[in-house]
Each structure stands twice: as structure tokens, then as C-alpha cells.
Amino acid sequence: MPDLRKESLQKIVGCVGMTGSAAENLVEGMTAVSPPNTGYPSDTAVSSYYLGDRITRTEIAELQLIMQEEGIEPENTRVRKTAADGSTVYQVLRASYDTGIRDLATAGRLGGSRVLSVKGDHRNQVSNISS
Numbered sequence: 001m002p003d004l005r006k007e008s009l010q011k012i013v014g015c016v017g018m019t020g021s022a023a024e025n026l027v028e029g030m031t032a033v034s035p036p037n038t039g040y041p042s043d044t045a046v047s048s049y050y051l052g053d054r055i056t057r058t059e060i061a062e063l064q065l066i067m068q069e070e071g072i073e074p075e076n077t078r079v080r081k082t083a084a085d086g087s088t089v090y091q092v093l094r095a096s097y098d099t100g101i102r103d104l105a106t107a108g109r110l111g112g113s114r115v116l117s118v119k120g121d122h123r124n125q126v127s128n129i130s131s
Contacts (some may be wrong), residue, residue, distance in 0.1 A: 092115065101119070
């Protein structure tokens with residue numbers, strides 16, 4: 001489903017002559033909160049890749065540059081944005097059996113916010129695969 005507001009979809013459904021409960025059911029089904037996905041979060045889409053507080057496309061672009069400079073490939077990662085002590089913290093969650101946290105060099109990006117590499121995301125699932 002594209003990132004489309006419910007009102008816009010209702011207009012489209014009306015243009016094709018669909019009315020009544022069938023139209024309502026169609027619009028409700030298409031605009032219901034869907035299962036998490038890896039896409040960009042918005043008012044009408046949830047994401048299982050970008051967790052925590054709402055993240056902007058600009059922040060995502062900056063994080064991608066930081067990850068690239070650190071040699072972190074986006075596969076098997078997720079990003080969590082949180083606020084701690086009045087400042088923003090970005091965590092690059094890395095799927096691995098090993099655990100650990102380290103600061104990533106931000107080169108003044110993201111307004112000086114802290115960016116952490118956090119190993120151990122999906123640790124239990126990875127241990128089952130490795131066994």
C-alpha cells in the first residue's frame with residue numbers, strides 16, 4: 001500500500017463507483033496498521049527497521065554515511081532512535097551472537113548526537129542458527 005491518507009483513498013474508491021459497506025471495508029482494510037516492514041516510518045506506515053522515536057530522512061542519510069565510513073553494511077542491522085538526558089542517541093543494532101557497544105565516529109554529524117554500534121540484536125535467533 002502506498003503512503004496514502006485514508007481520505008485520498010476514499011476519494012479514489014468513490015471515483016470508481018464503489019459505495020456503501022463494500023467501499024468502507026476496502027478502505028479500512030487498506031489503511032489498517034500493517035505488520036512491521038523495513039521501509040521508512042510515517043503516519044500511515046510502521047517499520048521494523050527504524051525503531052524508537054520518529055526518524056527523518058535526513059537523519060537516515062547521515063546514519064548511512066556514518067555506517068559506510070565505519071564499514072558497517074546495512075544487512076542484518078536495525079536503527080533505534082531514542083532520547084537520553086535531553087540528547088538524541090542513535091543505536092545501530094547489529095544481529096550477532098557476540099555482544100558489545102561502541103561509539104561510532106560521527107564527524108560532527110547529526111548535531112553532535114551520540115551514535116552507538118550495538119552488537120547482539122537477535123542474539124537468541126542467531127544462537128539457534130549457529131547451533
